[in-house]
Amino acid sequence: MSCFRTGALRLSYIVAAFLILPLCSTPSLAAAKIQHLISPGGIEAWFVQDATVPLIAMEYAFGGGATQDPVGKAGVGNLVGDLLDEGSGDMDSKTFHERLDRRAIELSFTSTRDYLRGSLRMLKDNRDEAFGLLRTSLTSPHFDSADVERIRSQVMSGLRRDTTNPTSLASRKFLEVAFGAHPYGRQANGTLESVAKIEIADLKDYVRHVLAKDTLKIAVVGDVDPATLGQLLDKTFGGLPAHAELTPIPDIQAAQPPKREFIPLDVPQTVVTFGGPGVMRHDPNFMAAYVVNHILGGGGLSSRLYREVREKRGLAYSVYESLSWMEHSALFIGNTGTRADRAGETVEAINNEVRRMGEDGPTQKELDEAKSYLKGSQMLALDTSSKLASALLQYQLDRLPIDYIEKRNSIIDAVTLDDAKQAARRLWGQGLLTVVVGRPPQAVAQPAAATPAAAN
Structure with a gap:
């Protein structure tokens, strides 16, 4: 998927819907005070406490994204994002998703050009279980072979459709023209050739190199007090490595027109x-x-x-x-x-x-x-x-x-x-x-x- 940050770019973003209960709030929510919260363990977040409805929304990101895919294996970060919620800890994929569904918890991950981003949304009463499921997905993902092949098959099916989709072809070619051999010039979700070559070891290496506290950014809005949130952040992210091991990416200017x-x-x-x-x-x-x-x-x-x-x-x-x-x-x-x-x-x-x-x-x-x-x-x-x-x-x-x-x-x-x-x-x-x-x-x-x- 070609994932750039943009005001109105519509080329291929996945929009997740929280179907159980709308995350509604008052029109004045944007004017609420934004706090710079630092947990007892040193995890930082921007935080808005809002008790309008008993819900909590958290967005988070780790530096790296698709730029950290190994050479010749574009799509590793995309596969990792699709697989982090496919079983972790002592839960297989089926058990993990049953727990999410039972508590109306929405958990998702997306690999963009520069970041591995994620979302967590829950009812206030389910916050401990929700943050616990996120913790296990980050610290002990399974990457079981059956799950990997199932997700790989889904990704490759989409890539095959893209080969006859004029919008996808135009987007792919545009990036090649603009950025050439730079990591931005390749598709974030990979190609049929590169995705077929990705091994489980590549997924584990990506997690080990990318998921770390020094590049982590967090934003939380919802019905939770600062002290409780600080404890939840420490339990969730505190066990991650202190420093990421990222491959340096050079700055580049897009090719000059016309x-x-x-x-x-x-x-x-x-x-x-x-x-x-x-x-x-x-x-x-x-x-x-x-x-x-x-x-x-x-x-x-x-x-x-x-x-x-x-x-x-x-x-x-x-x-x-x-x-x-x-x-x-x-x-x-x-x-x-x-x-x-x-x-x-x-x-x-x-x-x-x-x-x-x-x-x-x-x-x-x-x-x-x-x-x-x-x-x-x-x-x-x-x-x-x-x-x-x-x-x-x-x-x-x-x-x-x-x-x-x-x-x-x-x-x-x-x-x-x-x-x-x-x-x-x-x-x-x-x-x-x-x-x-x-x-x-x-x-x-x-x-x-x-x-x-x-x-x-």
Whole structure:
């Protein structure tokens, strides 16, 4: 799975739903006081105590992710994430999942580009069992051969489907074009060849090297007091190694545009993925880039790309573009789908609008409207305990201050029209990296072959 951190990137994220009881909270939850909690054993977490409903949501991450996959065995981290809840301690996979289901506990893991992330959600009364199950999954996972082969089969089935999925092919090729041989250039969930070669020893080595306290980040929101939470964190994470053994990953800038790649695939709709070098999260001009990106392609029905490509020309049902930032690089990346015989016109329309934004930047009216929307949407984006916990974890990974939520609107307000124009030139002044997947132009021009029934 191609997993980048992003404001609106829709290329392949798994969204988990807590089906037993919604993690609801009040609209003012984002304004609640965020505490920097340090457990008696030294485990740190950002914490919001909220007794609105008897629920606890925790998000956590270990540094490493898919960048730590061994050379030639892309997908190890992804398999580990899928297998950590498949039996641990004295429980086999069936027993482990029965205990989760019986107590309405949601536990999950995901390997992203730079992190092995996880979520834990539970009713307040089930917190001891929930944290205990997380502890055993981290410290004594089984990786039984039967479970490994079952999960491997599921992953490879998805990879086979990807070989005929134009969006997956476009995403894979785009990363190859952007990053080449760098770890970011390979698929986080691996390939059919690499996943087939992964051994149980690779999974155990990954856990031993990656799961450690020095890269651990935690965010907790819910109905638990600080003293109790500190004890739970120590019991859960205290037994992990003190230091990870990570392979250093170099910084890289995405390939400079313009570049264009075409992948022939006999499908009715052509997929276009486009993008280029982005802006790192710690860059002083990041917020200006974030605001102007909303104007170009991140604003849904109000974005320039939507108006030009969908509304004015009817070339596509949807088109979007967003910023994506990682530990060692950054991108802007977008996607659309169009009729095969209109692919060239669609790519030209996108290029023209991107070029116009790069040359002229936004208008003052566009900037004011974008700033107003981005400020007003924050409360809606953080209106549940799970959403807030996820955001607090991301802020830690992005090395933002603990009071960032309070400062965010003033940072947006400080973006001037000159800042936005400068960011637009930086992002879009060089053109695009473009990957097109679909029928070749000459094939589009050919009439469909007559079927026997039609010939009669």
